[in-house]
Amino acid sequence: MPQVTLTVNEKPIAAEVEGRTLLVQLLRDTLGLTGTHVGCDTSQCGACTVHVNGRSVKSCCMLAVQAEGARVTTIEGVSDGQTLHPMQAAFRECHGLQCGFCTPGMIMSAIDMVKHHPDPDEQTVRKWLDGNLCRCTGYHNIVKAIRAGAAAMKAKTRENVA
Amino acid sequence: MTHQPRPISETGIGASVRRTEDARFVRGKGRYTDDINLAGQTYVVFLRSPHAHATIKSIDLANARRAPGVVAIYTSVDLAKLGGLPCGWLITNRDGSPMREPKHPVLAEGKVRHVGDPVAAIIADTIAHARDAAELIDVDYDPLPAVMDMTSAAASGVALHEAAPDNTCYDWDIGDKAVVDAAFAKAAHLTTLKLSNNRLAPNAIEPRAAIGDYNSATGEHTLYTTSQNPHVIRLLMGAFVLQVPEHKIRVVAPDVGGGFGSKIYHYAEEALVTWAAAQLGRPVKWTSDRSEAFISDAQGRDHKTTVELALDKDGKFLGLRVETFANMGAYLSTFASVIPTYLHATLLAGQYTTPVIYCRIKAMFTSTVPVDAYRGAGRPEATYLLERVVDLAARETGRDPAALRRQNFIQPHQFPYQTPVALTYDTGNYQATMDAALAAADYVGFPARKAEAKTRGKLRGIGIAAYIEACGIAPSNIAGALGARAGLYEAATVRVNPTGSISVFTGSHSHGQGHETTFAQVVSEKLGVPFESVDIVHGDTARIPFGMGTYGSRSLAVGGSAIVKAIDKIVAKGKKIAAHMLEAAEADMVFEDGAFKVTGTDRQKTFGEVAFQAYVPHNFPLETLEPGLEENAFYDPKNFTFPAGTYVCEVEIDPDTGVVEIKAFNACDDFGNIINPMIVEGQVHGGLAQGIGQALLEHCIYDDNGQLVTGSYMDYAMPRASDLPSFAVSTTSTPCTHNPLGVKGCGEAGAIGSPPAVINAVVNALSDYGVSHIDMPATPQAIWRVIHSKA
Numbered sequence: 001m002p003q004v005t006l007t008v009n010e011k012p013i014a015a016e017v018e019g020r021t022l023l024v025q026l027l028r029d030t031l032g033l034t035g036t037h038v039g040c041d042t043s044q045c046g047a048c049t050v051h052v053n054g055r056s057v058k059s060c061c062m063l064a065v066q067a068e069g070a071r072v073t074t075i076e077g078v079s080d081g082q083t084l085h086p087m088q089a090a091f092r093e094c095h096g097l098q099c100g101f102c103t104p105g106m107i108m109s110a111i112d113m114v115k116h117h118p119d120p121d122e123q124t125v126r127k128w129l130d131g132n133l134c135r136c137t138g139y140h141n142i143v144k145a146i147r148a149g150a151a152a153m154k155a156k157t158r159e160n161v162a
Numbered sequence: 163m164t165h166q167p168r169p170i171s172e173t174g175i176g177a178s179v180r181r182t183e184d185a186r187f188v189r190g191k192g193r194y195t196d197d198i199n200l201a202g203q204t205y206v207v208f209l210r211s212p213h214a215h216a217t218i219k220s221i222d223l224a225n226a227r228r229a230p231g232v233v234a235i236y237t238s239v240d241l242a243k244l245g246g247l248p249c250g251w252l253i254t255n256r257d258g259s260p261m262r263e264p265k266h267p268v269l270a271e272g273k274v275r276h277v278g279d280p281v282a283a284i285i286a287d288t289i290a291h292a293r294d295a296a297e298l299i300d301v302d303y304d305p306l307p308a309v310m311d312m313t314s315a316a317a318s319g320v321a322l323h324e325a326a327p328d329n330t331c332y333d334w335d336i337g338d339k340a341v342v343d344a345a346f347a348k349a350a351h352l353t354t355l356k357l358s359n360n361r362l363a364p365n366a367i368e369p370r371a372a373i374g375d376y377n378s379a380t381g382e383h384t385l386y387t388t389s390q391n392p393h394v395i396r397l398l399m400g401a402f403v404l405q406v407p408e409h410k411i412r413v414v415a416p417d418v419g420g421g422f423g424s425k426i427y428h429y430a431e432e433a434l435v436t437w438a439a440a441q442l443g444r445p446v447k448w449t450s451d452r453s454e455a456f457i458s459d460a461q462g463r464d465h466k467t468t469v470e471l472a473l474d475k476d477g478k479f480l481g482l483r484v485e486t487f488a489n490m491g492a493y494l495s496t497f498a499s500v501i502p503t504y505l506h507a508t509l510l511a512g513q514y515t516t517p518v519i520y521c522r523i524k525a526m527f528t529s530t531v532p533v534d535a536y537r538g539a540g541r542p543e544a545t546y547l548l549e550r551v552v553d554l555a556a557r558e559t560g561r562d563p564a565a566l567r568r569q570n571f572i573q574p575h576q577f578p579y580q581t582p583v584a585l586t587y588d589t590g591n592y593q594a595t596m597d598a599a600l601a602a603a604d605y606v607g608f609p610a611r612k613a614e615a616k617t618r619g620k621l622r623g624i625g626i627a628a629y630i631e632a633c634g635i636a637p638s639n640i641a642g643a644l645g646a647r648a649g650l651y652e653a654a655t656v657r658v659n660p661t662g663s664i665s666v667f668t669g670s671h672s673h674g675q676g677h678e679t680t681f682a683q684v685v686s687e688k689l690g691v692p693f694e695s696v697d698i699v700h701g702d703t704a705r706i707p708f709g710m711g712t713y714g715s716r717s718l719a720v721g722g723s724a725i726v727k728a729i730d731k732i733v734a735k736g737k738k739i740a741a742h743m744l745e746a747a748e749a750d751m752v753f754e755d756g757a758f759k760v761t762g763t764d765r766q767k768t769f770g771e772v773a774f775q776a777y778v779p780h781n782f783p784l785e786t787l788e789p790g791l792e793e794n795a796f797y798d799p800k801n802f803t804f805p806a807g808t809y810v811c812e813v814e815i816d817p818d819t820g821v822v823e824i825k826a827f828n829a830c831d832d833f834g835n836i837i838n839p840m841i842v843e844g845q846v847h848g849g850l851a852q853g854i855g856q857a858l859l860e861h862c863i864y865d866d867n868g869q870l871v872t873g874s875y876m877d878y879a880m881p882r883a884s885d886l887p888s889f890a891v892s893t894t895s896t897p898c899t900h901n902p903l904g905v906k907g908c909g910e911a912g913a914i915g916s917p918p919a920v921i922n923a924v925v926n927a928l929s930d931y932g933v934s935h936i937d938m939p940a941t942p943q944a945i946w947r948v949i950h951s952k953a
């Protein structure tokens with residue numbers, strides 16, 4: 001079986017995987033990082049979004065072996081110890097989640113969005129979220145959360161994680 | 163917002179407390195069923211029928227059994243001792259006979275009846291091995307004609323079930339047809355509309371999953387499952403399918419990623435993993451993928467209706483006549499039978515004084531996935547047909563749609579109001595919600611906006627819908643009289659720990675609703691203890707005394723009331739203990755501001771002191787005072803609750819493309835008292851998105867052979883962020899008169915009121931083309947066709 005070495009949430013990882021193992025399977029099943037979710041099988045829902053070398057990627061459409069040498073950050077890796085990442089805090093503050101299943105993917109996608117659009121307006125956020133489905137919130141509070149999170153990230157002028 | 167004059171504290175009733183559960187969810191620390199892995203677990207994959215209707219001539223398992231990693235393969239012959247999946251509600255036909263209830267086997271027995279019907283369960287050491295082996299199974303099918311159109315199913319000459327030769331599950335009615343016909347004979351105007359309520363896939367983003375585990379030493383089965391009601395699953399699976407007594411079954415529904423009704427029912431996969439784990443002595447895990455969910459999760463809606471409204475010359479409603487075909491799918495799902503009847507036909511008075519109503523429902527079996535409750539369940543169908551026909555009547559008689567509704571509203575002084583279709587509304591003020599919604603939407607300013615849009619070549623339309631729903635299902639005695647095979651109370655235990663913290667065990671289940679926050683607010687306020695010291699426990703039959711679960715917007719109205727009832731018992735017991743501590747008479751004790759006080763004195767014991775004493779009863783008079791401070795309660799509601807509201811939708815249509823853009827959506831709801839306004843607004847937003855999705859985007863489409871054409875997120879149009887507007891939501895309040903919190907329920911309203919508001923707006927926008935109706939979903943293609951056929 002192929003071997004893959006990468007860093008996940010700043011920890012070096014070496015694992016044996018099958019050629020067909022997806023990155024999301026490596027994260028969830030091998031590494032026990034179950035914060036990354038699987039909501040579909042056609043790369044539409046974005047529940048599986050993580051950062052690979054700082055960019056948001058759907059971990060269900062990438063083979064684990066393709067992450068060779070990559071820096072991967074999952075939802076478990078974005079907070080600063082007990083202190084939530086500003087985007088995580090904004091989701092809670094703005095009630096941007098209900099069942100929480102889409103939330104890790106939403107947050108990972110949103111953090112990447114802010115890198116591209118530091119001060120996104122409503123339409124920018126809605127467009128960016130094209131690859132993330134939520135069935136609970138109607139997106140209203142997610143949009144609010146992401147704009148608030150972007151503002152908080154800016155205020156913090158701090159390097160994004162990953 | 164004009165709800166109750168609160169908040170009094172940052173965390174009490176009426177405060178938008180930030181959610182407790184979010185602390186884990188935003189960190190990715192939720193624990194959903196698929197996150198659970200047990201030592202030695204195996205994986206099951208279901209081989210499902212590719213045919214909509216076929217006889218199974220043979221199943222050859224030989225090659226699959228030899229495949230790497232295979233642990234076991236089961237078909238229906240292995241499950242001969244198991245019962246079928248039960249239906250929880252008996253409907254009685256017009257002629258007095260019971261509905262037809264063909265067996266719903268765990269795995270197909272001799273015949274498959276929809277694409278996705280499970281035929282074999284393949285268990286292996288990895289999912290990949292199970293999948294590989296499934297491909298080696300050779301099933302010899304003899305395809306039969308599919309029954310796809312419910313309106314002609316009875317005459318199709320093809321029977322899906324021997325027990326239902328004409329594919330009819332039941333033929334039921336409510337109301338006196340002769341009386342209604344007589345009212346129609348006197349009408350000055352008659353409005354008739356044929357419409358369909360499109361079939362939807364619930365699509366909680368977490369796919370279903372189930373893990374069975376068995377302890378051979380104790381004979382105990384454990385099922386981890388994505389359920390909205392673990393006790394109901396334990397009862398149905400134990401008593402009807404596996405025939406295992408309940409005390410030997412534990413059902414755990416941990417964090418659940420959305421339900422919307424689809425996770426109420428007892429499904430075949432739950433029974434199979436539980437049973438197989440005991441056969442194999444190893445845990446068995448199943449996780450649905452999305453494509454599988456589209457052909458195995460119960461779907462929603464799917465009605466075809468003819469509605470007629472009779473009006474007098476002044477616009478007063480004289481009577482309503484409804485004839486509906488309701489699609490049950492291939493088998494009866496757990497609550498399928500009650501949706502078109504007691505959750506639909508009984509809502510047909512809406513907010514109006516329509517004096518006589520007749521409704522007939524023909525429930526049909528077809529070669530499709532079973533249909534059951536989906537957010538709103540019956541009430542969206544009722545609201546849609548009613549609010550569409552009222553709108554059309556306004557147009558046909560040249561009246562303003564808001565004025566026609568107002569003219570027929572039940573007036574505030576008429577409550578309690580007995581409708582002609584069995585329900586008694588306890589309270590409401592429909593004028594107030596309509597006034598607020600129309601003001602927020604600037605209804606009077608619409609003509610100017612329409613004119614302005616015209617200069618840009620856009621068709622602007624405005625639509626109103628005034629909905630009512632019956633929530634908090636249900637008084638057990640009424641439900642029982644109507645055929646329910648269960649009681650519909652809720653249970654709660656309030657345990658005061660020795661140091662004064664509180665654990666609340668509730669039979670309600672949270673899968674996004676935020677009970678850990680809302681319920682804690684109630685307990686904190688009622689007992690005067692800090693919000694942080696209250697823990698809400700749900701979703702595990704081993705920890706919770708009993709429960710009927712969460713659906714029908716019942717958690718706060720019924721589950722919350724059970725908690726309040728238990729709290730009342732805690733206070734009563736606390737008074738006894740405090741009276742003993744203070745050497746006062748129990749009758750002189752009062753509980754206020756978190757302390758037990760002797761009236762008219764300054765002598766008191768704090769809640770914490772009493773809690774501690776309850777567990778350190780060194781000098782209790784044990785004959786009259788028991789140690790401990792923990793109380794159980796069951797609350798059975800006295801009536802349904804009746805949330806109501808008015809929604810106003812404004813759209814613009816591009817006539818060149820048929821694309822609808824929602825320019826504004828104003829919702830005003832009366833939910834009675836509100837515990838956490840932030841959570842309530844979030845519930846409305848979510849409901850609106852699903853209702854708008856139904857109106858403009860979503861549709862489960864089967865081809866004539868019964869293949870589901872919209873079987874993935876590539877083909878089924880889920881609402882995305884860019885499809886939706888921001889919403890303007892507000893509330894008014896007439897508190898529920900019969901539950902202790904005065905609450906009504908808010909989970910489904912958005913999905914109930916929004917489809918007719920959207921379609922009324924679309925039809926209004928297309929009025930220049932002489933369009934009187936368009937079916938949901940009003941896709942760009944459908945609208946473009948209408949425009950070009952009329953132009």
Ligand code: FES
Nearest residue numbers: 040043045046060
């Ligand atoms: S699971 Fe990756 S996009 Fe849905």
Ligand code: FES
Nearest residue numbers: 098099102134136
């Ligand atoms: S919060 Fe449930 S899917 Fe988004």
